[in-house]
Amino acid sequence: MKPLELSRLSLAVCEYESWLKERGYAQETRRKHKLGLKLFSTYVTQRGLSWEEIFTKETLEAFEMEQGRMYISAAVKGFSRFLFQQKKIIQPIQKKVHKLPDIYEQHLGSYDTRLPSQ
Numbered sequence: 001m002k003p004l005e006l007s008r009l010s011l012a013v014c015e016y017e018s019w020l021k022e023r024g025y026a027q028e029t030r031r032k033h034k035l036g037l038k039l040f041s042t043y044v045t046q047r048g049l050s051w052e053e054i055f056t057k058e059t060l061e062a063f064e065m066e067q068g069r070m071y072i073s074a075a076v077k078g079f080s081r082f083l084f085q086q087k088k089i090i091q092p093i094q095k096k097v098h099k100l101p102d103i104y105e106q107h108l109g110s111y112d113t114r115l116p117s118q
Contacts, residue, residue, distance in 0.1 A: 036075030
């Protein structure tokens with residue numbers, strides 16, 4: 001990671017932490033997010049990832065596998081949504097889509113999701 005991108009990431013993390021506090025997030029939540037983002041920042045810095053490579057599902061999944069702590073991903077996903085809202089990244093990290101077995105998907109697809117007419 002280039003020094004400019006590292007300072008960009010550090011500044012964005014600080015802004016996110018301030019945003020969490022301004023929005024009234026609990027101190028414990030803010031502490032967990034700070035820890036998670038510190039670990040994530042170290043992870044992406046050690047790998048020399050560019051800004052565009054940092055906020056991808058693949059990077060998050062590799063980070064989760066190495067850490068063995070899935071709960072940390074909530075901080076990273078929240079951070080990516082914040083950056084997206086601030087127009088600092090083109091899209092937030094997308095959630096994993098877990099597809100049900102076909103028979104269940106077909107059953108759910110057969111439901112009419114429209115509201116009944118009054």
